[in-house]
Amino acid sequence: MELRPVGTSGLRVSRLGLGTMTWARDTTDEQARSLLEMFHEAGGTLVDTAAAYGAGDAERLIGRLVAEMGIRDDVVLATKAGFVIRDGERIVDTSRRALLRDLEGSLRRLGTDHVDLWQVHAWGDAPLAETLDAVDHAVAAGMVRYAGISNFVGWQTAQAATWQQAFPGRTPITSAQVEYSLLARRAEVEVLPAARAFGMGFFPWSPLGRGVLTGQYRAGTPRGSRAATDHFAWFVEPYLENRSRGVVEAVVRAAEGLDLLPLQVALLWVRDAPGVTAPLLGARTPGQLAPALAAEDQALPHEIASALDDVSGGPNAARPAAVGTRGA
Template identity: 65%
Template sequence: MLSRTVGASGLKVSRMGLGTLTWGGQTDVQDARTMLLRFVEAGGSLIDTAPAYASGLAEKIIGRAIHLDLNRDDLVIATKAGFTVEGPDRIVDTSRSAMLRDLEGSLRRLRTDHVDLWQVHAWGDAPLEETCEALDHAVRSGMARYVGVSNFVGWQSATAATWQRAEHSRMPIVSNQVEYSLLARRAEIEVVPAARHHRMGVLAWSALGRGVLAGRYRTGTPRDSRGANDKLSWFVEPYLTTKSRAVAEAVAKAADGLGITPAQVALSWVRDAPQVASALVGPRTPAQLTELLAADEHELPDEITAALDDITGGPNLLR
């Protein structure tokens, strides 16, 4: 699998990243382990996780694989801090103490002394300079190699990047991880231009439109899908609209013409969009991962990319 640098940094990641949101929940431990090994065997390196994923179990699965099956240096581990789930409540705490406490917990669960990319999971109420000081401390202490942000809108990412570059002693923000797909192109308005201006890479999460662009919801909601799951249906529901289904049909039509699958079309479109360092996917089964890995062999023809652009909002002005 080809690799790319993240923004203007020296961090290199596989151009497809493996997300672990469902690990320990919808995806059982054995399937998660199988996917991790298969991903690395295929040349993938970027593993994206967070303390909030299955209350830390996703990180534990990765840590056990490192301990038993993998060479730590073969992985680029990206985790996050500042966001937790307690019952029905989603709590954002980006204070220095909360951030560093999260990082220390991640390192224990991951069974490693450092993460390659440490990200602020969401914009919080703590003073930005306090949050950023935690990022600086993590790198200086060796607990993290690079730092980034996640789910920051354009002005938030630009503010953080500017603050960090105001003094040479601070660690630059190298990435912003945001939702980006054919069903979620709003990042092109401010987030992607801000990333380009501040020399950050974009890590595009949910490159398959929360699974909808893979084509499984074209005629309904499968019983074994996220959309039918009590804990995850809220995540998929915004894209189960007439407009979204029309986009999914267009993706399926392009796939038929190219002789590949809808998931491979949707992934390729995001992966090769301007400023994207890696497209993150969250397959729930090894079979789904195998299908996505095959996308590395394909690039969309320019005319197909342009047609999908037009159907989903117009030309990408940064192409």
């Protein structure tokens, strides 16, 4: 699999990442092993998780599998801190105490002395200086190699990056991670421009529109899908409205014309969009991951990518014009 630099840093990752939000919950241990083996064999390196996923169980599973497979040096382990779900309530705590406590727990569960990329999972109420001081401490202590942010809006992204650049010796913000797909293009307004301005890599989560862009919901809610579960129905429902249906149908038509799957068309649009480093694939089963990996050598024709831009919200101002159309 092709490797891409993460912004202007020296870190390089595969241009697809493996997301693990469902591991140790909807994804069984056996399925997780198969997913990691398939991903690794395809040349994938970026494995993204979080202390909050499965209340730490996803990290435990990753740590065990990576050790059993002997692939720690082959993978870029990325995790997050500062966000937990306690008694069904989402709690964001980005204080120094909470972040470093989360990191110590992540290292223990992952069975490693360091993580390659440590991300602040969400913007919190703690002073930004305190949050980023915890990041600096973790890097200086050797527990973290690179630092990133997740789910920050544009001004928050710029503020964090500016703060770290203000004085020599502070840890640069290497990457940003937010939702981005044909059904969620808000990142193009401020987050992606901020990432470009500060030399940051960009990791889109839910590049398949929370599963809706696969086309599986066109005739209803399939049994076994995320929308059919009590704990993920709320996550999918916002994309099951009329506007989304039009985008899904456009993806399906493009897939038919290109002899690809809708999943592959939606993924390729994100993977090769301007500013994107690596979409994070939240495949729950090997059968969902296989077609994504099979599209490694594919690319969307410029006119198809542009047409999908138009139907999903309008032209992407950062997308280069097709050859022969400049100045037209």
